[in-house]
Amino acid sequence: MDHPTPPSYSEGVQKYIDRANQALAARKRDIARARKFRFDTIAVHGLYTATEAIEKNQGAIIEPVFASSGQAYRDSDEMEAAQSGLIPTWAYIRIHNPTLAYLEDTLALLESYGTDADAECVVYSSGMAAIENLTDTLLVKSGNDPINFVAQCQIYGGTYQQFNVRKMQERGIEVRWILDPNNLDEWRSKIDRHTRFLYGELPSNPGLVFFDLAKPIALAHEHGIPFVADSTIATPALMRPFAYGADIVVHSVTKTMSSSGTGTAGAVIARKPIVTNIPNDRMRADFCTYLREYPHRDQGGCLHPFQALSSMNDLRTLRTRVDVWSQSALKVAHFLKQHAAIIDVNYLGLEDHPLYPVASKYLWLVDAEHDDRYGKKVNRYGHLLSFRVKGGPAAARKVFDRLQLIMRVTDLGRVKSIATIPSISTHLQQGEESRKKAAIPPDLIRLSVGAEHVDDIVADLEQALGAAKGF
Numbered sequence: 001m002d003h004p005t006p007p008s009y010s011e012g013v014q015k016y017i018d019r020a021n022q023a024l025a026a027r028k029r030d031i032a033r034a035r036k037f038r039f040d041t042i043a044v045h046g047l048y049t050a051t052e053a054i055e056k057n058q059g060a061i062i063e064p065v066f067a068s069s070g071q072a073y074r075d076s077d078e079m080e081a082a083q084s085g086l087i088p089t090w091a092y093i094r095i096h097n098p099t100l101a102y103l104e105d106t107l108a109l110l111e112s113y114g115t116d117a118d119a120e121c122v123v124y125s126s127g128m129a130a131i132e133n134l135t136d137t138l139l140v141k142s143g144n145d146p147i148n149f150v151a152q153c154q155i156y157g158g159t160y161q162q163f164n165v166r167k168m169q170e171r172g173i174e175v176r177w178i179l180d181p182n183n184l185d186e187w188r189s190k191i192d193r194h195t196r197f198l199y200g201e202l203p204s205n206p207g208l209v210f211f212d213l214a215k216p217i218a219l220a221h222e223h224g225i226p227f228v229a230d231s232t233i234a235t236p237a238l239m240r241p242f243a244y245g246a247d248i249v250v251h252s253v254t255k256t257m258s259s260s261g262t263g264t265a266g267a268v269i270a271r272k273p274i275v276t277n278i279p280n281d282r283m284r285a286d287f288c289t290y291l292r293e294y295p296h297r298d299q300g301g302c303l304h305p306f307q308a309l310s311s312m313n314d315l316r317t318l319r320t321r322v323d324v325w326s327q328s329a330l331k332v333a334h335f336l337k338q339h340a341a342i343i344d345v346n347y348l349g350l351e352d353h354p355l356y357p358v359a360s361k362y363l364w365l366v367d368a369e370h371d372d373r374y375g376k377k378v379n380r381y382g383h384l385l386s387f388r389v390k391g392g393p394a395a396a397r398k399v400f401d402r403l404q405l406i407m408r409v410t411d412l413g414r415v416k417s418i419a420t421i422p423s424i425s426t427h428l429q430q431g432e433e434s435r436k437k438a439a440i441p442p443d444l445i446r447l448s449v450g451a452e453h454v455d456d457i458v459a460d461l462e463q464a465l466g467a468a469k470g471f
C-alpha cells in the first residue's frame with residue numbers, strides 16, 4: 001500500500017514541531033496521572049503540577065492569570081508553525097489563553113471522572129454562549145433540506161428562548177419539543193433523518209424534571225446523532241452524563257461550580273469522538289478542539305482569564321459544597337413539607353416525589369464510597385428546590401417579599417441562599433403557555449440553598465411564611 005509522503009517543513013519550523021510533540025507527550029502523561037486521582041484531588045489541582053509551578057511560575061501554587069491579549073512568538077518560524085496549526089498555540093485572547101486551559105483541563109477531567117470517556121473542554125463567556133456555540137455548530141444544513149433538533153421543553157428560560165425564538169422563529173430551524181422526557185416513544189416519534197441532536201437538561205431549572213437519561217442517549221445513537229446534556233444543576237459532583245454514553249455535556253459554570261458569583265462562565269465538554277450524522281471528520285473526532293479552532297474563534301464568546309481563575313478557585317471545593325448544601329436542602333424541604341401554609345414542595349430528594357426513583361438511579365455523591373464519613377454509595381439531590389404557598393401568586397409574593405436572610409435574586413448555585421419567582425423572572429419571557437407545559441406555575445418560589453447554617457435558612461422561611469396565614 002502506498003503511504004502519502006509526510007509534508008516537509010523548513011528546519012526552523014520542524015524544530016518547533018518536535019518541541020511541541022514532546023510537550024504533547026508530557027501532557028498525555030499528566031492526563032493519565034491525573035485520571036488516577038480521586039475527584040477532590042482533580043478539582044483542587046487539575047493538571048497544574050508542582051513542577052510547572054516551580055519551573056515556570058516562580059513557585060506560585062495557584063494557577064497564574066495570563067492577563068495578556070496576545071502571545072509573543074520567538075521568531076517567524078514559531079509564528080508560522082503556530083498559525084499553520086502545527087503546534088499548540090493560544091495566539092490571541094479571543095481564541096484562547098493559558099489560564100483558560102487550566103480550567104478546561106479540570107472540567108474535562110471532572111466530567112469524565114470514573115467513565116471511559118476521553119474528553120476535551122472549551123470554556124465560554126457564559127452558559128448561554130456555550131449552548132449557542134455548540135448547538136449552532138451541530139445545526140449544519142445539508143443542501144436545502146430543513147433541519148431540526150429535539151429538546152425537552154422543561155429547560156432554563158434563556159435556553160428556551162434561544163431555541164424557540166432565536167433559532168426557530170428567527171432562523172427557521174425547527175425545535176421539536178418533548179413534553180415528557182421519560183416517554184421514550186415521544187423522543188422516538190420526533191426524530192427523522194434531518195434531526196441533528198437530542199437535548200436534555202436534568203435536573204431541569206426550575207421544575208427539577210428528571211428522566212432516565214440512558215434511554216434517549218441509546219435512542220440518539222441508534223439514529224447516528226449525539227445526545228447533549230445540560231448538567232448545570234447536577235454538576236459532576238452528582239452525575240456525569242458520559243457514564244451513560246452522552247456525547248456532549250454543557251454547563252453554566254456560572255452557577256454551582258462558581259458559587260462565589262463573581263461573573264459568568266460556560267463550558268462545553270465533549271467525548272472524543274462524538275456520534276454525529278454531519279459529514280465532518282474533524283468535528284466528529286474532537287468536537288471541542290473543532291469548536292475552539294473554528295466557530296468559537298469566529299463568534300467571540302470568550303471567557304476572561306480573571307473569571308477562569310475565580311471559577312477554578314470555587315471548583316476546588318465542589319464535592320464538599322454539593323454534599324453539605326444537598327443535606328441542607330433536604331432539611332429545608334422536610335420543613336416546608338410539614339408547614340401548614342405550603343401546598344407543594346418540589347425536591348427530588350423527597351421520597352414521595354414521583355421522580356425520586358429515577359433521580360435516585362443517577363444522582364450519587366461522587367466518591368462517597370471512598371469517604372470515611374460514608375464508606376458506601378450515597379444519594380444526594382442538590383441544593384435547588386421549589387415550593388408553592390397556599391393562596392396563589394399574591395400569597396407567594398408576600399412570602400417572597402418577607403424573606404430577610406434569603407435574598408431575592410434571579411440566580412442559583414450561590415454560596416448565599418437566594419430565591420426567585422421564576423414566572424416573573426427567569427422564565428418570564430417565554431410566556432404563560434410554555435410555562436404551563438414546563439410546569440412553572442405563577443405561585444412557584446424557587447430556592448437555591450447556600451452555605452449558611454440550615455437552622456438560619458429555616459428560621460427565615462418560617463418567619464416569611466407567617467405572612468401566608470390568612471390567605
Ligand SMILES: Cc1ncc(COP(=O)(O)O)c(C=O)c1O
Pocket residue numbers: 126127128129156158159201205230232233251252253254255264265266
Ligand atoms: C440549567 C441552566 N443552563 C444554562 C444557563 C445559562 O447560563 P448563564 O447564565 O451562565 O449564561 C442557566 C442559567 O440560569 C441554567 O440554569
